[in-house]
Amino acid sequence: MTSSPGRTASEGRRPDRRRLRDGLVAALVPLVACLTALVGLTAWTKAGAAGSPARIEVGVGLVFLPYADKERTAAFFTIANTGGADDQLVSVTSPALEEVMLSRHERVGEGADAMRMVASLDIPAGGRLTMRPGSVDVMARVKVRWKEGDAVPFVLHFRRSGPVDAVAFVVRPGS
Numbered sequence: 001m002t003s004s005p006g007r008t009a010s011e012g013r014r015p016d017r018r019r020l021r022d023g024l025v026a027a028l029v030p031l032v033a034c035l036t037a038l039v040g041l042t043a044w045t046k047a048g049a050a051g052s053p054a055r056i057e058v059g060v061g062l063v064f065l066p067y068a069d070k071e072r073t074a075a076f077f078t079i080a081n082t083g084g085a086d087d088q089l090v091s092v093t094s095p096a097l098e099e100v101m102l103s104r105h106e107r108v109g110e111g112a113d114a115m116r117m118v119a120s121l122d123i124p125a126g127g128r129l130t131m132r133p134g135s136v137d138v139m140a141r142v143k144v145r146w147k148e149g150d151a152v153p154f155v156l157h158f159r160r161s162g163p164v165d166a167v168a169f170v171v172r173p174g175s
């Protein structure tokens, strides 16, 4: 890159962002269409949102690499509703997965964890749902072999906002 005399301070900050983005793009492999999900979660103010429709933003997700010969996996997304109306996540689909279910885990004693399937998850106006192991997740069975770092396309279906594209990166559980 050649440096031209008229560069501004904001242009000078760009290399950091570009490095970050290049790293993500390298990991994305062919799923360029899913790059929109990388916009991720933005800050918002509640002011002015009242009376407006639900507005859903889904961050880049994570999905667990199944153990050895196992097929079960769990995926995790952070979902923000920056709009003025409540919404609900009602289902999740992915061409790489079957038997996809929303589940909620609850502590039922020392080291014990009870899981139940739920029909929907609330995303209240101005609120956010952060899925993580042991709280709320997306359970599924994998149809294809993955390796760490693969990008898996998902569609999250919301009652009011309809389908929202997302991508999740394959990670080893516990990483």
Ligand SMILES: [Cu+2]
Pocket: 074, 103, 104, 105, 115, 137, 138, 139
């Ligand atoms: Cu679960």
